[in-house]
Structure formats: C-alpha cells, structure tokens
Amino acid sequence: MIFFVTFLAITYSNNKLKYKTMKKLKNQGFIQFVLLLSALLFYGLESKAQKSTTLTDPEIASVAVTANQIDIDYANIALLRSKNAEVLNFAHTMANDHKAIIDQAVALVTKLGVTPKTNAVTKSLLDGEKTTIKKLKAKKGVAFDKAYISNEVAYHKAVIGAVETLLIPQAKNAELKALLVKVMPALKEHLAHAEMLNKSINK
C-alpha cells in the first residue's frame, strides 16, 4: 500500500514537472522565434541596404516613416486587446511618440521638397509587420501582453540597429541626419521601458 501511494505521488509530481517543462519550452520557443525574427529583420535591413549600396534620402525618409508607423499599428492593436494598465500606458506612449516623430519627419521632407520613396527595406519592414500582426491577433489576455511586449523589445532593438548603422551613416542631408540622431534617445528609452515591462509581466 505504501509503495502504491509513493508510486502515485511520484507519477503525479513527474507529470507536473513535465507540464511545467513543456510550458517553459513553449515560452522559450516563442522567445527564440522573436529573437530570430528580429535577427532576420535586422539582417534583412542590412543585407538589402548593402546590396543596393546606399539608400537615397527619399528612401531613408520612407524607411523612417514606415518603421514608426508600424509601431503605431502594434500599439493600436494593444490598445484594443490589453487589459493591463501598464501595457496600455506603454502602448499610449508608443502611439503618441511615434506619431510625434512622423510629424517631424513629414515636416522636414515637406520643407526639403523630398518625397519619401518606397524601397526594398520599406517592403521588408511591411512584410515583417504582417507576420507579427497575425501572431499578435491570435493571442488574448496575458499571452497577448507577453507577445506584444517581447515583440516591442525585439522591434526597438532592430530599429535602433538600423537607424544607428544604416540610416544615420547613409543620410546625406544634414537636417535629415540630425533628425535621425535626435530620435535615438526616444527609441532607446522605449526599449528600456519595454524591457522593464517584459520583466514585470513575466514574473
């Protein structure tokens, strides 16, 4: 009898352990996927830009506006789906800040008489957005919050990388370059904010 009870207890705890491990693996899988996605996105940005050697200023303007608009699109999904006050606050900030950056960019290109030109990098950004939106819309509740915030971490890392290593060095017009430099602190603060939330919702 004692043996039987012990056997039951061991089986039970084993199963619980298995379940926990599976859940953990699933989470890790997702994180790996996000990391891969961001690596691909960054790699996509880099290789495409290198292939075409340089982005022209109108192309840089298009990439900048698109990258900001994508984060507004993600924020708008979060504003509809999340119930977490901190996630909602973050999403509000993303929507407002990236709109302010777009407004600055549009004001500058208007002043310079430049028309943003769609290019391979813009297209790869938009392709990435489609995939991410599908993933986000398949989730609800806490699972959505986690997916949204970890994507924000990955996305801001990728955008910071692209702005620092591609857009700023390749911008020819001094005012365009200056604007790209000026938005860097905001992008970095957004990343730190997203990382902070990532920790608190995964506790």
Added chain:
Amino acid sequence: MKRFIIITIVCILGLLACTSKNDKSNQDTVTQEAVPAAETKRVEIQNMQFNPQQVTVAPGDTVLFINKDIVTHNVTEENKAWASKDLPTNQEFKIKVDTSFNYYCSLHPVMKGKVLVAK
C-alpha cells in the same frame, strides 16, 4: 429689446474685463510680498532626460520644468502624490518646493529625477 440685450452683454463683458484685471494685479503684489528672496531653478527635459537630474533648492524656491523634446513628457511625484499635466514640446510646469522629492515621467517611467531641499 434687441438694444437692451446688446447693452447688457457689453456691460457684462466690461465687468469681466475689470475683475480679471484686478485679480491679476492683486496676485502680482501678493507673490512679490510673500516670497521676496525665492529663486526659480530650471530643469530642462531633453533627450529623454531631466537635466540636471538632481537640483538642490532652498525651501520656498520654485522649480520650473520645461519640455525641450519632440515628444510629450510629464513630472510625477514618485508616489503619485501629485503630477503635472502632460507637457507637449515647450510647455512648462512650475512647483514651489518645501520638501525634497523624487519624481519620474509616467509616460516614460525610465526617466527619473530628484529635487533636494537644502536645510
């Protein structure tokens, strides 16, 4: 009848103009008398930072926060005891200080600062 309404409106407007003018001049004198030696210290919000991040003031001094960024910020006491309204580019917020406090921007919680009152 029409004329009566117009005259009434003109009178009310006139009265309003007088009272608001009086209020203003009253306030000016009061502030000048109450805090003759108080200083105003300026904190600029720029590049997603409060600059300087720490200011030391005398009791009764005023701290003036001014947003020089392209994005909106605010000034929120650490424990949310009080908060400024949201400050778009070039908007200011003033607070008279008697005790030290820590603060942050609730829109960008990574941004933090400190006001110290020297004894």
